[in-house]
Amino acid sequence: xxxxxxxxxxxxxxxxxxxxxxxxxxxxxxxxxxxxxxxxxxxxxxxxxxxxxxxxxxxxxxxxxxxxxxxxxxxxxxxxxxxxxxxxxxxxxxxxx
Numbered sequence: 001x002x003x004x005x006x007x008x009x010x011x012x013x014x015x016x017x018x019x020x021x022x023x024x025x026x027x028x029x030x031x032x033x034x035x036x037x038x039x040x041x042x043x044x045x046x047x048x049x050x051x052x053x054x055x056x057x058x059x060x061x062x063x064x065x066x067x068x069x070x071x072x073x074x075x076x077x078x079x080x081x082x083x084x085x086x087x088x089x090x091x092x093x094x095x096x097x
Contacts, residue, residue: 041048
C-alpha cells in the first residue's frame with residue numbers, strides 16, 4: 001500500500017510535466033502563427049491597424065487645418081473687398097468720353 005501514494009505522486013509529476021510541455025508548445029505555435037501572419041501581411045502589402053489609425057488622425061488634422069485656412073481666407077477676402085469698396089467711394093474712377 002505504500003507504493004500507491006508514490007505511484008500517484010509519479011502520475012501527478014508526469015501530468016504536471018506534460019502540462020508544462022503543452023503550455024510551451026502552445027506558446028511556440030502562437031509565435032509561429034504570428035510570424036507567418038506578419039510575413040503574409042508584408043507580402044500582401046497590407047498595413048497594420050495602428051498605421052491606419054495614425055494616417056486617419058493625420059488626415060483629420062489636415063482637414064481641420066484646411067477648414068481653418070479656408071475660413072481665414074474668406075475673412076481676408078471680405079476685408080479686402082470692404083477696403084476696395086471704401087477706396088472706390090473715396091476716389092471714384094473718372095471715365096473719359
